Amino acid sequence: MGSHRIAVMPGDGIGKETIREALKALRAAEKLSKGALKLETTELDWNSDYYVKHGRMMPEDGIQILRGYDAILFGAVGDARVPEHVSVAQTILAMRRGLDQWANIRPARLLAGAPCPLKDKQPGSIDFVVVRENTEGEYADVGGSIFANTPNEVAVQSAVFTRRGTERILRYGFEMARKRKKQGLGKGKLTSVSKHNAQRHSQVFWHKVFEEVRKDYPDIESHFLYVDAACMDMVRKPETFDVLVASNLFGDILTDLAGVVVGGLGIAPSANLNPDRAAPSMFEPVHGSAPDIAGKNIANPLAAVMAGAMMLDFFGEVVPAKQIVKAVESVLADPQAPKTKDFGGKALCSEVGDEIAARLG
Numbered sequence: 001m002g003s004h005r006i007a008v009m010p011g012d013g014i015g016k017e018t019i020r021e022a023l024k025a026l027r028a029a030e031k032l033s034k035g036a037l038k039l040e041t042t043e044l045d046w047n048s049d050y051y052v053k054h055g056r057m058m059p060e061d062g063i064q065i066l067r068g069y070d071a072i073l074f075g076a077v078g079d080a081r082v083p084e085h086v087s088v089a090q091t092i093l094a095m096r097r098g099l100d101q102w103a104n105i106r107p108a109r110l111l112a113g114a115p116c117p118l119k120d121k122q123p124g125s126i127d128f129v130v131v132r133e134n135t136e137g138e139y140a141d142v143g144g145s146i147f148a149n150t151p152n153e154v155a156v157q158s159a160v161f162t163r164r165g166t167e168r169i170l171r172y173g174f175e176m177a178r179k180r181k182k183q184g185l186g187k188g189k190l191t192s193v194s195k196h197n198a199q200r201h202s203q204v205f206w207h208k209v210f211e212e213v214r215k216d217y218p219d220i221e222s223h224f225l226y227v228d229a230a231c232m233d234m235v236r237k238p239e240t241f242d243v244l245v246a247s248n249l250f251g252d253i254l255t256d257l258a259g260v261v262v263g264g265l266g267i268a269p270s271a272n273l274n275p276d277r278a279a280p281s282m283f284e285p286v287h288g289s290a291p292d293i294a295g296k297n298i299a300n301p302l303a304a305v306m307a308g309a310m311m312l313d314f315f316g317e318v319v320p321a322k323q324i325v326k327a328v329e330s331v332l333a334d335p336q337a338p339k340t341k342d343f344g345g346k347a348l349c350s351e352v353g354d355e356i357a358a359r360l361g
Helices: 015-032 048-054 062-066 084-089 092-098 163-182 202-216 227-236 248-261 302-315 318-333 349-360
Strands: 003-011 038-043 071-076 103-109 127-133 137-146 154-160 189-194 221-226 243-246 269-273 281-285
Touching: 003 015, 015 038, 015 071, 015 302, 015 318, 015 349, 048 084, 062 092, 071 092, 071 302, 084 092, 092 281, 103 163, 103 248, 127 163, 127 248, 137 248, 163 189, 163 202, 163 243, 189 202, 189 227, 189 248, 202 221, 221 227, 227 243, 227 248, 243 248, 269 302, 281 302, 302 318, 302 349, 318 349
Parallel strands: 003 038, 003 071, 071 281, 127 243, 189 221, 189 243
Antiparallel strands: 103 127, 103 269, 137 154, 269 281
């Protein structure tokens, strides 16, 4: 174990509430280590309030400031005072691109006590990971518009797929499938998600690279699914998946669906990784700022807590990461433990966070 510097960006809405509970769990794990784990946290107030004051979501040198940390724990952005495409572009997308966080990892595992909307699915029967390309593809900021606010207005948004970006995310997915198989966690199976029957340039290119890369991994069972078929199978038979690799847009859609399948976005964590470790990675819950319930202390903190565990695991702090995950699992599986409304309970966000921290203690 060691010492790690973490930039904490709670952001807007329920991000402030759920990140508070994630920090409780991290501090409890730190205390449990008896000095072996040391977490130095710095809270950054880069959010919509900052935008109202300064006309931007973070300082001009924000990305450079973040490079001084080992990781970023991020809550959510979204506020009626700031156009959503602006707040997202100046925070999440700016960090992903500026820090080359090219691999977005979103695990989906059905835990005991989680409200699965699918019939007869048992805890542990659904356990897969979506690996999403995170810096280019359909979310590349390439495009423009002409004849604005006239009947002839035209908008063009271009998807950008590079050999480097496509190959590295596919190889990352194959390596993850191999690692999961070795650890006894997965099936040694990879699914490439594409739409090359309809998008004859970008997606045909993606599929071509997939066919090339898969030859280097004969020990991994690999195939492709069109994105619409992948969505259907995620509902019909999610237990058949192990590792899915998808482009930025397709991965975004699939991971929200995956989160709902295993209990909802309140339990869906996410990691935005710079696998080369040349810059800090960013860890976040998937749930967004949820302004309709913000400030009420009723949001589910589990996704943020699990994101904190993913951060520790990426640091190589495997023991405290597992301790946090087990604490979450024990709270979920215990019918008497506090649960938030989305999980059928009446507990406050802070009460669930207190329970997780107590079980760690």
